[in-house]
Amino acid sequence: MTTTSTTKPLIEMRDVRKSFGTYDVLNGIALDVREGGVVCIIGPSGSGKSTILRCINGLIPVNSGTIRVGDFAVEAMKTDRELIALRHQVAMVFQQYNLFPHRTVMQNLTMAPIQVLKENPADVRERALKLLAKVRLTGKEDAYPSQLSGGQQQRVAIARALAMQPRVILFDEVTAALDPEMVSEVLNVIRDLAGEGMTCVLVTHEMRFAQEVADEVFFTDRGVIVERGPPKQLFQSPNDPRLKDFLDKVL
Amino acid sequence: MSMQMRTFILGMIGVPALLALVFLTVYGEQAGAIIARILPRVPMLLTGSADFSSLEGGFVANILISLWSMAIAIVTGAMLGTGLIARSAFVRLPSSLVMNLLRNSPWLVVLFAMLYLLPFEIEIFGFTVSLSPAVKAVIGLALPVTANIAEIFRGGVQAIPSGQWESASSLGYRRLQILRHVVIPQALPLMVPNLMTMYSMLFIGTSLVVVTGANDVLSVARTIIAVDGDAVATAIYIFVLLLFFLFCFPIAILTRRLEHRVGTSHP
Numbered sequence: 213m214t215t216t217s218t219t220k221p222l223i224e225m226r227d228v229r230k231s232f233g234t235y236d237v238l239n240g241i242a243l244d245v246r247e248g249g250v251v252c253i254i255g256p257s258g259s260g261k262s263t264i265l266r267c268i269n270g271l272i273p274v275n276s277g278t279i280r281v282g283d284f285a286v287e288a289m290k291t292d293r294e295l296i297a298l299r300h301q302v303a304m305v306f307q308q309y310n311l312f313p314h315r316t317v318m319q320n321l322t323m324a325p326i327q328v329l330k331e332n333p334a335d336v337r338e339r340a341l342k343l344l345a346k347v348r349l350t351g352k353e354d355a356y357p358s359q360l361s362g363g364q365q366q367r368v369a370i371a372r373a374l375a376m377q378p379r380v381i382l383f384d385e386v387t388a389a390l391d392p393e394m395v396s397e398v399l400n401v402i403r404d405l406a407g408e409g410m411t412c413v414l415v416t417h418e419m420r421f422a423q424e425v426a427d428e429v430f431f432t433d434r435g436v437i438v439e440r441g442p443p444k445q446l447f448q449s450p451n452d453p454r455l456k457d458f459l460d461k462v463l
Numbered sequence: 464m465s466m467q468m469r470t471f472i473l474g475m476i477g478v479p480a481l482l483a484l485v486f487l488t489v490y491g492e493q494a495g496a497i498i499a500r501i502l503p504r505v506p507m508l509l510t511g512s513a514d515f516s517s518l519e520g521g522f523v524a525n526i527l528i529s530l531w532s533m534a535i536a537i538v539t540g541a542m543l544g545t546g547l548i549a550r551s552a553f554v555r556l557p558s559s560l561v562m563n564l565l566r567n568s569p570w571l572v573v574l575f576a577m578l579y580l581l582p583f584e585i586e587i588f589g590f591t592v593s594l595s596p597a598v599k600a601v602i603g604l605a606l607p608v609t610a611n612i613a614e615i616f617r618g619g620v621q622a623i624p625s626g627q628w629e630s631a632s633s634l635g636y637r638r639l640q641i642l643r644h645v646v647i648p649q650a651l652p653l654m655v656p657n658l659m660t661m662y663s664m665l666f667i668g669t670s671l672v673v674v675t676g677a678n679d680v681l682s683v684a685r686t687i688i689a690v691d692g693d694a695v696a697t698a699i700y701i702f703v704l705l706l707f708f709l710f711c712f713p714i715a716i717l718t719r720r721l722e723h724r725v726g727t728s729h730p
Contacts, residue, residue, distance in 0.1 A: 269633055292637045299635040310630035314648050324634035327644060369630075376634060 222247040228277035237263045239435035248409040252422035255432035261415040265382040269302040303373035307385040309365040311357040318353040321375045343371040347401050363394030380411040431455045471716045489697050497698050504687050511678050520678035522706050525669040532604040540612025547617045565610035571671050577603035600672035608665050615657045619650035659718040663711045
């Protein structure tokens with residue numbers, strides 16, 4: 213494997229294995245993401261895509277292998293303090309938005325920076341207003357999540373992730389639960405972020421979008437990375453028969 | 464008029480009317496004379512004093528004992544409930560043991576046990592605190608209610624989708640912080656109807672404290688019967704039943720209203 217860049221990647225997974233009971237989800241995943249890179253993970257459902265993301269931010273402990281994010285050795289993390297430091301750097305956006313329904317949009321954005329990172333509330337609120345403008349939701353500060361559409365909720369979730377000022381954002385099938393007409397408004401926000409140099413790891417079924425924004429695409433099947441490469445190469449001249457089969461089905 | 468309002472009005476008229484019918488059937492022509500005899504005893508039954516001069520006994524004592532028990536049990540129940548959902552088995556298993564023991568103990572047995580287990584007075588930080596029968600009654604009732612509230616707490620917390628835990632942890636919240644800032648605020652509205660039902664049961668259970676020697680409404684009733692004779696016994700007990708009904712029935716209706724609201728609205 214040759215690396216084009218001399219600096220070491222921001223995220224580095226080596227031979228990561230994970231099983232739930234007797235079911236092996238990840239069978240030796242190797243993956244790296246450079247700072248500012250946009251990486252898409254595609255593959256059939258049940259192939260371990262979402263599990264990869266949850267291992268990167270330590271939501272799921274791995275059985276073996278190493279995961280490095282910046283200076284953190286994620287697989288060795290034990291204490292709450294270490295995990296909080298990691299999650300300060302790695303934010304995540306979920307398929308089901310998972311906003312806090314009992315809090316307003318503004319509170320959803322400011323809660324964690326104030327309560328977890330102990331930042332100055334006034335500064336956090338100011339930052340949150342800018343982030344709401346960035347995701348095109350100015351004026352919705354006092355709305356509750358249930359009063360927003362799915363696309364709006366997902367954009368709030370992206371702003372909430374950004375409010376932590378992370379170095380990387382993990383997107384877990386963030387458009388999969390949305391009505392078709394709302395998909396583009398969320399993808400536009402992600403496209404903006406990618407353009408600004410935010411490091412993004414996306415698990416997605418939006419093949420056209422992956423082709424457009426990704427620097428590199430990873431195809432997973434049954435817990436292994438079957439093929440990786442620049443999107444053009446992967447989508448237009450796939451090598452592995454499993455990838456060919458998959459692309460035939462989804463494109 | 465809402466369904467619950469209709470039930471409320473029907474109950475508030477119907478049940479007292481039913482009790483009146485029982486009273487008239489039992490006493491027949493003597494009904495008037497009996498009423499004249501027990502009417503002067505009403506202040507005693509309500510407050511433990513003949514002229515409302517103090518509010519320490521009778522039905523008021525039942526209310527006070529129930530409120531104290533509930534207040535204590537909410538705190539201890541939330542603690543025990545947190546133990547029930549702890550990740551560490553060292554916390555979870557003992558919590559579960561205590562909860563199951565207390566929840567499956569007859570309340571009367573727990574009250575008797577408190578009567579003999581607890582001393583007359585205890586010393587805390589050099590202060591001597593005397594454990595009156597009422598205090599023992601409060602503790603005795605709080606124990607089984609604690610176990611039930613712990614279960615209500617566990618159920619409420621587990622009703623919140625796991626995605627809330629996941630997103631809060633991904634924002635760096637620790638487990639207890641997630642409970643406090645994210646999960647419990649959402650679970651509380653779900654728990655309130657169950658807590659109110661529990662309070663109603665606790666209130667009905669205060670009738671058991673007569674065995675501790677606390678000056679509750681049944682103790683007062685028995686004293687009055689001893690003085691005034693068995694002829695008034697049925698009338699006195701019908702009156703006590705009416706008191707319990709008038710206190711608990713509105714709570715039941717309010718609970719049903721809240722259940723309805725929790726079921727239909729989004730926070």
